[in-house]
Amino acid sequence: MFKAFILTMVLGLSAQAQVWDAAVDAVTLPPDFSAREFNEADFQNYPWLKEFKLVVVINKANTGNDRQTLRVYENQKVILLTKISSGRETYEKGCGPGQEPKKDHCSQRAYWSTTPVGYFDVDTLDENYFSNLWQTWMPYAVFFESGIATHQAPAGTEGKLGGRASGGCVRMHPNMAPVLFSYVQKAGKGLVPKVNRDGSVAQTKQGDTVRWQGYKTLYIVQNVVK
Secondary structure, eight states, rough: OOEEEEOOOOOOOOSSSOOOOOOSSSSOOOOOOOOOOOOTHHHSSGGGGGGSEEEEEOOOOOOSSTTTTEEEEOOOOOOOOEEEEOOSSSEEEOTTOOOOHHHHTTOOOEEEEEOOEEEEEOOOOEEEEEEETTTEEEHHHEEEETTTTEEEETTGGGGGSSSSSSSSSSSOOTTHHHHHHHHHHHHHHEEEEBTTTTBOOBTTTTOOOOEEEESEEEEEEOOOOO
16 A cells, blocks of 8 residues: 655646746747647546546647547546637747737737646635736636636637637636536545646655645646547
């Protein structure tokens, strides 16, 4: 029987949407991180997945039957499936002189609007988050990586769901974003495995699984054509 190594961390993260440094190369899209592709058999092949109350799987691919979708697994069963809009995967040049983010649909700084691939812990929840970068509200935000969150699509952009359209976050329909927010909120926190971005679990030198007090929701982002 493995001994659980309990990792206690105090997170002082203040969520900020898309706060990366400006890309050095404004021409070449940064490659996706290499992470294991998720499939439903993983619940049997990697039993530690069952320790999470919810597993949220996002496919940011722009082609294929499963493109631009988000599905939520609770106890290994799908309880929510919806269209999303992930990052545009383009270089955002930022606002020019005299331009304003909200009026001119530009960002406060230059960066690549990519949605990161990998396995992620939930960082924090904010029901009424305001993005300084884009000067817009992001209701029902669930942050999971470097200021990237799932959240309600801005008014007027709902018709773009199903295609890449965001500044890097994962937009959801106004009817779906509060549902996911509530699911994550109700799942709460507890002792869960510490998961590396590539989909492996953190281990001690003795090979024991590292566990910590975190949200009982795991986010998985992939770019897979199905």
